[in-house]
Amino acid sequence: MRIKDIGELSGEILLFGGVYSNLAAFDAMIALAQARGIAPSNMICTGDVVAYCADAQACVDRIRALGCPVLAGNCEVQLAQSADDCGCGFDAGSECSLLSRGWYAHAQKDVCSKNKAWMNGLPERIIFTHLGKRYAVVHGGASDIASFVWPVVADHEVLHEINLLQDQVGPIDGVIAGHTGLSMDRTINGVRWINSGAVGMPPNDGDPRGAFATLNGDTVTFERFEYDAAVSIAAMKSVGLTQGYDTALQTGFWPSEDTLPLEMRRQSSAKG
Numbered sequence: 001m002r003i004k005d006i007g008e009l010s011g012e013i014l015l016f017g018g019v020y021s022n023l024a025a026f027d028a029m030i031a032l033a034q035a036r037g038i039a040p041s042n043m044i045c046t047g048d049v050v051a052y053c054a055d056a057q058a059c060v061d062r063i064r065a066l067g068c069p070v071l072a073g074n075c076e077v078q079l080a081q082s083a084d085d086c087g088c089g090f091d092a093g094s095e096c097s098l099l100s101r102g103w104y105a106h107a108q109k110d111v112c113s114k115n116k117a118w119m120n121g122l123p124e125r126i127i128f129t130h131l132g133k134r135y136a137v138v139h140g141g142a143s144d145i146a147s148f149v150w151p152v153v154a155d156h157e158v159l160h161e162i163n164l165l166q167d168q169v170g171p172i173d174g175v176i177a178g179h180t181g182l183s184m185d186r187t188i189n190g191v192r193w194i195n196s197g198a199v200g201m202p203p204n205d206g207d208p209r210g211a212f213a214t215l216n217g218d219t220v221t222f223e224r225f226e227y228d229a230a231v232s233i234a235a236m237k238s239v240g241l242t243q244g245y246d247t248a249l250q251t252g253f254w255p256s257e258d259t260l261p262l263e264m265r266r267q268s269s270a271k272g
Helices: 023-035 056-066 074-080 095-110 113-120 155-169 229-238 245-251 266-271
Strands: 003-009 013-016 043-045 125-130 133-137 174-177 183-188 191-196 210-216 219-225
Touching (some): 013 191, 023 210, 023 229, 056 095, 056 113, 074 095, 074 113, 125 155, 155 191, 191 210, 229 245
Parallel strands (some): 003 125, 133 174, 174 191
Antiparallel strands (some): 013 210, 125 133, 183 191
């Protein structure tokens, strides 16, 4: 397992993931960080730089130029290995499974061999300390890169992931995770599990804005930001990525809602 310890960080830390090949959203987030004086060394990416949108190569180029710490997401691992699919962990036959064929094939062609080689060297765990607390960064979970640790999962499931992670990296006070694309902040047995949400795809809540989080001491702030989604949608249409994720950038709702736990789907809310 590739573990990278980036040492002691001070000041405000920007946590983000799920850029998802959405260059307009990523550029808007970077501009916000720069305006607030957050250095790239204090910006941590939980993976999946590449996914649903059109600008896979450009987003990888951008994050490499930025120079922030980047964790390997399942999309990076799969692309680096020239795998047949994104390895997202969805059920076979699900809407997400069907829709992934289009965007993953595009990403395979769009990302150059040098960037795939860079992906192949990304760490599987990132460790850092902040104001005396030790954090570990994972993509999905400690049990699997594509584990879905949803905000509604039972405490014992989160604790299982925490215990596995501590077996891998030693004692920790907090976990920074990605993969689900949904913000989360829970404390189980004294260990905090934080998910920043996704930059490049809204969290199925009807709000089309992107998301990230900041960590400053014990304070975690979840933030939403606006960007020119029309630019991203036009880029998707120009390469034929019109299977529903382009619409999601406008509506704020996923075309692959069947990936979510039942209680988090809109149909469930409507029935309730």
